[in-house]
Amino acid sequence: MxxxxxxxxxxxxxxxxxxxxxxxxxxxxxxxxxxxxxxxxxxxxxxxxxxxxxxxxxxxxxxxxxxxxxxxxxxxxxxxxxxGLGEQISGHIKMSVPTISGELLLAGAVAEFCNLHPGLTVDMSMDNRFVDLINEGYDLVIRTGHLNDSSLIARHLIDSQWVVCVAPAYLAKNGTPKTPEDLIHYNCLQYAYQTTGANEWAFKTEHRNYSVQVRGSFSTNNASALRKAVLGSHGIAYLPRCLVYPDLCCGDLLELFPQHVAKRLGVYAVYPYTKQPSNKIKMLVEHIKQHYLSMSHYFC
Missing domain, CATH: 1.10.10.10 (Winged helix-like DNA-binding domain superfamily/Winged helix DNA-binding domain)
Known part of the structure; x- marks a missing residue:
């Protein structure tokens, strides 16, 4: 009641x-x-x-x-x-998803949705670039970041927290930075796929947000490759928490400055604006959202 x-x-x-x-x-x-x-x-x-x-x-x-x-x-x-569960949905959905979420949960979630609705087929590409939904013919895109195009509809799914992480062996050899500013003295492995710049790491205090300009010997646009590099004790990385959550839980990686990392991005389901979105899109988005929420401890 x-x-x-x-x-x-x-x-x-x-x-x-x-x-x-x-x-x-x-x-x-x-x-x-x-x-x-x-x-x-x-x-x-x-x-x-x-x-x-x-x-x-x-x-x-x-x-x-x-x-x-x-x-x-x-x-x-x-x-x-x-x-909508009793309705027969059919047809085809062309969608694009980011590589990290795609590998972590979306491939399984979308395949499950297709099995629940045998008349439906889905073509899911994993790509970090911001695809052009209209010109490239996408029905649905999962995006991390900010949406500027008012001709699109965006539904918030979850927030993705980032972390500064490092292997214990690297700290044993090189010492532990005491503050984010100390990172300028360490080998910082860089994720090239960042709108703010790979070497601009965002931090916060109680009163302000700021960035530290880091340097390092290795950068890549593939987050999984960067994870392997940091697990190999080659430096410190700034990565989405969901990518390294199991590594943090088992102690293969340690989290640095958890109270000061400022990067937290929204994950959105984005589709072209229509007065009445198709039921299959609405149902798939809800299905995906529930899978994100079931793994929220990976992201937040």
Whole structure:
């Protein structure tokens, strides 16, 4: 019952009145008012200031509204996904995904989706470049970073945290940097596929963000190759956490300055703008999102 009341509270905040929320849900005003009052009683706080002219959320109400909106959205997504399971979807999807996520989880997730829907075929290319969806005929792209093209729809899937990592043997031989600024004295292996530049490593303090310009003997545009180089004790690397998560867990790699690494990028499902996206795209995106969330400990 609490979840239903949270969803109703979210609608009251969004619509601005009990009467509009009542109309949307085919309820009476008094029922809506009683359910919000019940929610306040269960939580032990006042959520709304009520006047004859308007409703104003209290501080507790504003905080709860954020979480309530998430509950409402999650419920909508789940219902939409389940409602489509009985439908026969068919046809072809051409998609492009980044190499790291593609190898880590997307290949299995997309293949599973195809097995669930025998009439569907998917052509998935793994490529780090920002493909041109329209001119190259892609139906769906998974991208990490920022979206600037307003003609496309982007759905946030997860955030990908980056880490500075190193093999214990390298530190034993070369010593341990005490601050991010000390990295200028170490061999920093560089990932060439970065919009900010391979040698610009982003860090933060409580008060500011800044970058350290590093140097190193080796760079590559392939993250897996860079992982092998750092595992070989050849230097320090700045990489997506998901790529080296198992190495960090087993101690083959150590994480440096975890409180100061500033790079955290959104992962998005991107597809061309239409008033009504095809059901197969919506269902595949939701399927992919659930796989990301099931492995969120790799990314965050």
């Amino acid at each position: 609490l979840a239903n009341d949270l969803i109703l509270f979210s609608q009251v905040i969004e619509l601005g009145s009990f009467s509009k929320a009542a109309e949307v849900n085919n309820l009476t005003n008094s029922v809506v008012s009683k359910r919000i009052a019940r929610l306040e009683a269960e939580l032990g706080v006042q959520l709304l200031y009520r006047t004859t002219r308007k409703l104003t959320p209290t501080e507790a109400g504003r905080i709860l509204a954020v979480g309530a909106k998430n509950v409402s959205q999650a419920t909508t997504d789940a219902v939409n996904t389940v409602s």
